[in-house]
Amino acid sequence: MQTPLLYTFRRCPYAIRARLAVHASGIAVDMHEVDLKSKPPAMLEASPKGTVPVLRLADGRVIDQSLDIMCWALAISDPEGWLDIGAEALAQSDSLIERNDGRFKELLDRYKYPQRVAPPDGSPSPPPASHHRDEAAGILADLDARLSRHEHLVGARMSIADAAIVPFVRQFAMVDPAWFAATPWQALRRWLEGIVASPHFVAVMQKRS
């Protein structure tokens, strides 16, 4: 049987979360590192919307949303129990991921590229990066509060919530590492550093030739 093929981009947080789940599942997939400026025709044929990650299965089925790829992998094999966390924690996980992919991602993009934001009415220039960063701080403080209560976002163990959200928090921290290091969010930093140093994360971030 043919091996599934994952179109991916090393630094894309959506692709990172998909690779993390596939790695944790132990399922073998072939990886195709995509040049986002010149996407492979076979990927666009499989998924015309043109975002990574895209997973093409041996039977021709295509999964082209990162969360769906995570769930596909973990439904087949979930040796660390990333989905085996109980109904209440799963519901919390869903709502944390929804907030991450919605409001937090929006603020992250604005924080990274403040010049792309339209100036507010009556102002000649867009708000500074710090404006968006400070708006996102409420969400990060909430994550930190959760992580002060237990080692991971919805409980003691790593779950789908941690894997789905950590690539975005990592990107946020990398915009201004000195600022992030000076925040009071010790539990959040410990969590981020712990996952980034973990074997799954290190493996999925390896540079491929």
Ligand SMILES: N[C@@H](CCC(=O)N[C@@H](CS)C(=O)NCC(=O)O)C(=O)O
């Ligand atoms: N909802 C999608 C979003 C994926 C996404 O936006 N990926 C970005 C890269 S991080 C992308 O491929 N953008 C298209 C481009 O840059 O041309 C998912 O969860 O898989």
